Amino acid sequence: MGHNHIPNPETTLNDYSVLHRAETRGHANHGWLDTHHTFSFANYHNADRMHFGVLRVLNDDRVSEGMGFGTHPHDNMEIISIPLDGDLEHKDSMGNKAIIKHGDIQVMSAGTGITHSEYNKNTNKPVKFLQIWVFPNKKGVTPRYDQITLNVADRHNRLQQILSPNPEDAGVWIHQDAWFHLGRFDKDKGTDYTIQRKGNGVYAFVIKGSFTLGNVTLNERDGLGIWNTNSINLKANSADAEILLMDVPMAL
Template structure:
């Protein structure tokens, strides 16, 4: 990874581009949500998933509001807070607060109930809700949460999720690796996939990037497959990106 003036010569051949303004949108007053993939009332047969990535919701929850208790099963559910404090309660007895820098993962397995609320009365909470199909069904439900140092993602890709309990970040029942990086303008980084046959879904959290020959802006998503390495250039200051390496076969 380096500061550079070069333009990547890599051509991304096998890809799907989801511009931010093509996502599904729901505004329930207390909740505003953008759906990269089909979800709830947003139904799009061409946007059912990318590999095992089933849901990527970009949520804003009003002060003191939230999702009441609801069920899940046989899904890996990841929450990434971007701003504010989100209170979580579940049927396993967990009551926690997650905030920026925290990563939360739940293996719903045989079934769980949980709720999520904006802890604060004076500010929004913003977070990503991500669902991943597991590689094992009917596992015992489990909860995982870690707090990471935000400085460790400055001009590098910080691992936030993997299949391995001993690695940095949370772990899930899937051969998936997530990283977040926050880069200075013109900074160059590369990502080498960890498992043959996996793909990468990149989601821009802030600013502008170029991946290979493709320009990306805030909240754009880019799915890439049949690649062993991807090259990333930040095109604005404090540009932030989430990379999700995932299996392409469900």
């Protein structure tokens, strides 16, 4: 791969792919937070799962009613939150206070340093969201916050761009040559995805349902990383199947 991440041979489909089944992820249940870690995080450490290229963290979080993450710091990391269900209240040291919900994408460039908190103010249901960290391509940037609301209908049976390196493009932007897409597909529908930048790989994460990528079947919360390829084919095996593609540089 040309960098520190050496895939575990047991989960390698070929020389240029790595498979992470949902049940093999790290797991922690703190009562108020039930979380699964695709890559090493907090008390979960797996030398074979430190990152996929510049994709450092993929956490699948469930925050209980009235609970949340207290104020804590970050620096020199691009942090993306994708709410799946419920509302999450965000406050940070830049003076931002916002609610993010399903259909929204939130991004923070931690840069020289920020602190923030995230709370589920709902009293009747948990919040489910994906928290993703990407190593930036430049350090010491001025911290920034952004969030957008996307039209979920625009990802029906196709891929909707939700993130890129370009502030002028669709979705949010980050300090990295990365592109994220979300898609919701009917059974037997699918598409081809072309890698956006030579040398990038793509990490696919199934949010709901089942997909076939190439010759690999992925079920809910399974992840598959592929590199040294120009494109991938995906097809939904179930109704209302949802997938996230993260197209990222492989070299740190």
